[in-house]
Structure formats: structure tokens, C-alpha cells
Amino acid sequence: MKGSDPLFQQLARIGHALGNGPRLALLELLRQGPRNVEALAHEAGLSVANASQHLKVLRQARLVEAEKRGIFVTYRVADQAVDDFYRALRGLAEKRLAEVQQIARAFVQERGSLEAVDRQRLLERVRTGEVTVLDVRPGEEYRAAHIAGAVSVPLKELESRMAGLPKDREIVAYCRGPYCMLAPEAVTLLRSRGYRAVVLSDGVAEWRAQGLPLAAGRTP
Numbered sequence: 001m002k003g004s005d006p007l008f009q010q011l012a013r014i015g016h017a018l019g020n021g022p023r024l025a026l027l028e029l030l031r032q033g034p035r036n037v038e039a040l041a042h043e044a045g046l047s048v049a050n051a052s053q054h055l056k057v058l059r060q061a062r063l064v065e066a067e068k069r070g071i072f073v074t075y076r077v078a079d080q081a082v083d084d085f086y087r088a089l090r091g092l093a094e095k096r097l098a099e100v101q102q103i104a105r106a107f108v109q110e111r112g113s114l115e116a117v118d119r120q121r122l123l124e125r126v127r128t129g130e131v132t133v134l135d136v137r138p139g140e141e142y143r144a145a146h147i148a149g150a151v152s153v154p155l156k157e158l159e160s161r162m163a164g165l166p167k168d169r170e171i172v173a174y175c176r177g178p179y180c181m182l183a184p185e186a187v188t189l190l191r192s193r194g195y196r197a198v199v200l201s202d203g204v205a206e207w208r209a210q211g212l213p214l215a216a217g218r219t220p
Contacts, residue, residue, distance in 0.1 A: 017061035018089065022046060023054045030064060031083055031205040032137065032176055033144020034076040043138070083205060107179055119202055119212065122172055132166060133200075134173040136186040145204045147174065148213040155182045158189060170196045177203030 001008075018024060025044045029035060035043075041051035055075055058064045065078050077083055093100040125131045126149055133150040135142045142152040153161050155175075165171060171190055175182035183199045190197035207214060 013061045014063070014085075017057050017063055020054065020057075022050070023058055024086075026051065026054055027058065027063065027077070027082075027086060028176070030075060030077045031086065032141040032203070034067075034074045035140065036069075036072040036074050038072070039140065040075065084209070087205070087209060103179075119200070119207070119210065122200060123212070125170075125172075131170045131172050134165075134171050134186065134197075135175075136173050136182045137175050141176075141204075143217060145208070145214050145216050147204065147207055148215040150174070150215075152218075153186075155186050158186055162190070162193060162195075165190075165195065167195055170198065172198055172200050174200035175203060177201070177206055 018027075022044060026040055026046075029040055029043050037052050037055060038048055040046075040055070041048045044051060046054070055064060055066070059066055059075075063078055063082050064075050067074050067076070094104055122131070122133070126133060133147055135146045135150040135152050136155045136158065137152075138154050139152055142150075142154075146152065153165075171187075173183040173186045173190070175186075178201045180203065187197040187199050204214060
């Protein structure tokens with residue numbers, strides 16, 4: 001088998017598409033739900049032109065799909081296989097790269113101080129009405145998919161909406177997964193105001209991978 005074989009050339013298209021930090025960041029955002037290029041650029045800290053070029057590469061590798069809605073083009077992850085591959089890539093990096101292991105330990109230490117919640121335990125407590133599950137991602141990500149029963153309070157709105165949250169019930173906050181700091185920031189703020197709050201390290205993508213219940217649409 002030679003490196004010039006057509007099979008390897010085609011496989012290399014995937015490696016090329018994913019061998020770029022901004023493109024991985026865009027793919028991570030798209031795992032939360034479909035977004036237009038303007039929203040993706042804003043969340044990823046890119047210009048619209050730069051984000052568009054990265055999305056073009058991902059689309060050419062068939063990792064994302066695009067659909068025109070009015071004047072906007074909406075992007076989405078092509079299918080579950082792409083999501084599974086991304087999680088496998090991240091898992092491999094966590095096992096093999098010392099730098100990623102160092103980053104992971106820093107996140108674990110940060111979350112550990114906030115008593116991260118186990119998903120199965122959370123399910124039990126949601127069923128018995130013991131907790132309020134708070135989705136602190138942007139509203140469009142919540143509407144695309146969220147943990148069933150969760151309430152949408154984006155982090156930037158938490159300060160103004162905090163009075164509407166119950167103080168007699170524990171709050172479990174989640175965001176985009178194990179490397180997202182929105183939920184830890186929300187929990188820190190909630191605790192400073194006297195609420196009992198903890199972090200769920202899972203995001204919607206991790207919940208989906210486990211076959212756990214998700215919902216879509218606006219706040220129930």
C-alpha cells in the first residue's frame with residue numbers, strides 16, 4: 001500500500017479538515033445545534049469571512065451540511081458519525097497528549113471544587129423533583145436541543161433573572177461539555193448569592209451519545 005493510493009488521499013481530506021484549531025472550535029459549536037455563520041463567527045471569535053472559509057473546508061470534507069434559510073445559510077453537523085468521531089478524537093488526545101492531559105486536569109480541578117454531578121444521579125433527582133436543571137448556553141443552542149426538563153437561562157442573563165430561581169431546591173447547571181466554563185461561572189455566581197448549585201460536566205452532545213432524554217424548542 002502506497003501513500004499515493006486513492007484511499008489514503010481521501011482519508012487525508014478528513015485529517016486536513018480537522019487539522020485546524022478554529023475549525024475544531026466551529027465543529028464543537030455545531031455539535032450544540034445548527035447555527036448560521038454570523039452566530040458561529042461571534043461565538044468562535046472569528047470574522048464572518050474567516051468563519052465562512054473554515055466552514056467551506058468542513059463542508060468539502062462532508063463533515064458539515066448547509067441549508068439556506070431566507071438570506072442566511074444555516075450549518076449543521078452532517079450526521080451522528082461526525083459527532084462520534086469528534087468525541088473519539090478528543091478522547092484520544094486526552095489519552096496520548098500530555099498537553100491535553102494538563103488542560104483536562106486543570107478543568108477537573110476547577111470543576112472538582114464545584115462538586116460535579118453524575119448523570120445517572122441527576123436523572124434520579126430530576127424524576128423526584130429535587131433539582132432545577134439550568135441550561136446556561138445561548139438561547140439558540142437551547143432551542144436546538146437541551147436536556148429534557150432543563151430551563152434556559154443564558155449566562156449573560158443570569159444576573160437579571162436570578163430572582164426567579166428557587167432557593168429551596170438545588171440547581172444543576174450545564175453548558176457545552178467538559179471543557180466549557182459557562183456552567184462553572186454560573187455556579188460560582190449562584191453560590192455567591194446564596195443558592196445551592198452544582199455543575200453537570202456533560203453537555204447535550206454527551207447526553208445524546210448516552211441515549212439520554214433530550215428535548216427541543218423554547219423553555220417549558
